Amino acid sequence: MGVSTRSRRAPLVQQVCSDRPLHKGGICAPTRKEDGLPQIDRSLIADAPAFAGLDAAALDDVLSHALPCRLPKGEAAFRQGEPAEKFFLLLHGRLRVTRLNAQGQQILVRFVNPDDLFGVAMAIQSPVYPGTAEAAVDSLALAWPNSAWAGMIARHPTLAVNTMRALGARLQDSQQRILDLSTQKVEQRIAGAVLRLARQAGRPSEAGVKIDFPLSRQDLAEMTASTLYTVSRTLSAWEAFGLVEAGRQSLTVRDAPGLQAIADAEG
Amino acid sequence: MGVSTRSRRAPLVQQVCSDRPLHKGGICAPTRKEDGLPQIDRSLIADAPAFAGLDAAALDDVLSHALPCRLPKGEAAFRQGEPAEKFFLLLHGRLRVTRLNAQGQQILVRFVNPDDLFGVAMAIQSPVYPGTAEAAVDSLALAWPNSAWAGMIARHPTLAVNTMRALGARLQDSQQRILDLSTQKVEQRIAGAVLRLARQAGRPSEAGVKIDFPLSRQDLAEMTASTLYTVSRTLSAWEAFGLVEAGRQSLTVRDAPGLQAIADAEG
DNA sequence: CGTACCCTTGATATTCATCAAGCATTGTGG
DNA sequence: CCACAATGCTTGATGAATATCAAGGGTACG
Numbered sequence: 225m226g227v228s229t230r231s232r233r234a235p236l237v238q239q240v241c242s243d244r245p246l247h248k249g250g251i252c253a254p255t256r257k258e259d260g261l262p263q264i265d266r267s268l269i270a271d272a273p274a275f276a277g278l279d280a281a282a283l284d285d286v287l288s289h290a291l292p293c294r295l296p297k298g299e300a301a302f303r304q305g306e307p308a309e310k311f312f313l314l315l316h317g318r319l320r321v322t323r324l325n326a327q328g329q330q331i332l333v334r335f336v337n338p339d340d341l342f343g344v345a346m347a348i349q350s351p352v353y354p355g356t357a358e359a360a361v362d363s364l365a366l367a368w369p370n371s372a373w374a375g376m377i378a379r380h381p382t383l384a385v386n387t388m389r390a391l392g393a394r395l396q397d398s399q400q401r402i403l404d405l406s407t408q409k410v411e412q413r414i415a416g417a418v419l420r421l422a423r424q425a426g427r428p429s430e431a432g433v434k435i436d437f438p439l440s441r442q443d444l445a446e447m448t449a450s451t452l453y454t455v456s457r458t459l460s461a462w463e464a465f466g467l468v469e470a471g472r473q474s475l476t477v478r479d480a481p482g483l484q485a486i487a488d489a490e491g
Numbered sequence: 492m493g494v495s496t497r498s499r500r501a502p503l504v505q506q507v508c509s510d511r512p513l514h515k516g517g518i519c520a521p522t523r524k525e526d527g528l529p530q531i532d533r534s535l536i537a538d539a540p541a542f543a544g545l546d547a548a549a550l551d552d553v554l555s556h557a558l559p560c561r562l563p564k565g566e567a568a569f570r571q572g573e574p575a576e577k578f579f580l581l582l583h584g585r586l587r588v589t590r591l592n593a594q595g596q597q598i599l600v601r602f603v604n605p606d607d608l609f610g611v612a613m614a615i616q617s618p619v620y621p622g623t624a625e626a627a628v629d630s631l632a633l634a635w636p637n638s639a640w641a642g643m644i645a646r647h648p649t650l651a652v653n654t655m656r657a658l659g660a661r662l663q664d665s666q667q668r669i670l671d672l673s674t675q676k677v678e679q680r681i682a683g684a685v686l687r688l689a690r691q692a693g694r695p696s697e698a699g700v701k702i703d704f705p706l707s708r709q710d711l712a713e714m715t716a717s718t719l720y721t722v723s724r725t726l727s728a729w730e731a732f733g734l735v736e737a738g739r740q741s742l743t744v745r746d747a748p749g750l751q752a753i754a755d756a757e758g
Numbered sequence: 759c760g761t762a763c764c765c766t767t768g769a770t771a772t773t774c775a776t777c778a779a780g781c782a783t784t785g786t787g788g
Numbered sequence: 789c790c791a792c793a794a795t796g797c798t799t800g801a802t803g804a805a806t807a808t809c810a811a812g813g814g815t816a817c818g
Contacts, residue, residue, distance in 0.1 A: 235805095323666065327757050329674040333666060348659025354666070377652065384651040385644065391658040392615025398665035399590065399600060399621070405672045406716035407596040410806070441765065449673035451807060456766060472764060472815070490594050502773095677774070707796065718775055723798060739783065739796060763816080771808070781798075788791085 295359040308345030317363020332446035415487040432478035562626040575612030584630020599713035682754040699745035
């Protein structure tokens with residue numbers, strides 16, 4: 225084993241971190257240029273994969289139906305069960321999408337990142353939103369009424385293809401998550417979730433790659449089908465091994481390859 | 492509690508089945524007319540949701556690029572990791588789609604039913620198949636080369652919309668499954684899986700609704716992130732309560748509302 | 759300055775996987 | 789047609805992973 229610790233939790237950290245040289249960094253999300261006060265302008269959406277392949281005129285057409293939508297931290301763009309009347313594109317900020325079951329237990333479906341579509345219930349023929357989307361930080365989105373959708377894809381068929389791809393990517397993610405839930409131990413799932421967050425929302429800092437929005441133990445628990453207690457113990461153990469730096473609603477990855485080794489370990 | 496049993500397993504059956512009147516039936520999949528020897532003909536695919544809204548000429552155009560594909564029981568249409576060169580529509584039979592993780596553990600992603608598209612890797616921009624599809628019974632499918640896709644959706648934009656809906660529905664299913672895996676106990680998940688199978692592939696029989704293809708304990712375990720041992724114990728307990736009739740690779744639902752009550756119970 | 763919120767850590771309980779052994783049915787080759 | 793292997797299934801005993809319960813500490817914010 226090579227390392228002796230009294231820490232009750234942390235079987236995989238111990239296993240994986242023994243006799244392995246420390247290693248810095250590895251994850252670095254592309255830095256995103258900060259918009260000042262956003263005005264509705266073609267350039268706002270030109271980079272979104274959802275609108276890839278549309279020319280300037282098409283973008284203007286698309287934009288002409290859009291309404292800006294400010295979402296102060298904590299506010300919901302929509303709530304589970306509400307009639308789905310709009311769909312959205314996130315311009316700036318970060319949203320937390322959650323879903324409740326009949327017994328009131330909640331999971332965190334995903335975080336919405338800038339340039340992501342969300343609330344596309346009409347793409348799946350659902351009359352209501354299947355989840356709740358609320359701002360994890362002050363955010364800004366564009367909203368389209370569902371009624372605009374049919375005309376938009378009729379005039380710009382590329383849109384249907386792009387949306388299909390976006391749904392396909394999310395389907396892939398979901399199936400991967402099912403696989404992880406079915407075959408991995410909690411500690412591995414937490415490692416995977418943290419790495420994904422660092423990739424999607426990591427900003428380089430002195431100590432490593434810091435996750436760019438408030439993230440609680442409860443959030444991580446709801447992402448990994450675990451409990452806030454187990455997440456807390458796991459992060460404490462990782463911190464003791466120098467893999468992460470954990471604070472109140474904040475998390476910095478110091479050793480991404482180390483976390484990856486945990487995620488990849490044999491169960 | 493009302494009922495006393497020595498059975499070690501079956502907390503929920505006991506709870507749920509005590510003092511509840513027995514109830515018959517409830518699930519009944521539409522019976523599907525048996526095709527004799529299928530020939531490639533417009534009527535074969537006219538009912539598939541994937542081709543809804545296409546007129547006769549469009550259907551003929553679509554069919555002109557399709558190749559029939561016989562899949563004897565046990566044979567794979569494609570295997571995980573193979574380059575994705577075709578996509579398929581199941582005409583007849585039943586396929587089991589599985590997915591392996593890096594450590595070789597397997598889950599059962601879904602069963603493909605007649606009129607379902609499968610192997611649509613190109614819709615999600617994946618160069619390889621993310622899973623393996625093999626025939627659970629002798630099956631028959633149509634196959635299109637991926638190269639035909641672009642032209643098909645260009646000529647028939649409805650196809651992109653239909654495919655988007657199909658992906659959306661599968662995304663919905665996946666997210667529901669994630670919710671179930673995250674919040675339900677094993678017994679509830681097994682109940683949910685059995686009910687879904689009965690709905691999709693149930694055929695009415697004397698004793699109730701019989702699942703129409705060979706289904707092992709291992710299959711159910713891989714669908715519910717459980718083990719064949721736990722599934723076996725669970726089915727035994729249910730059988731003792733008259734909820735199901737379980738045999739070698741066969742399962743008949745005798746009391747669907749009873750199973751539903753288990754699936755809906757508070758954890 | 760107090761109160762709500764987030765977090766930590768120990769002790770205990772529970773679910774369920776794992777291991778082990780054996781039975782039953784199907785299919786197969788002599 | 790029969791022996792026998794392969795496959796699928798059952799059931800008990802045990803143990804490990806992780807949830808749950810309980811108690812308290814720190815920190816931000818009104």
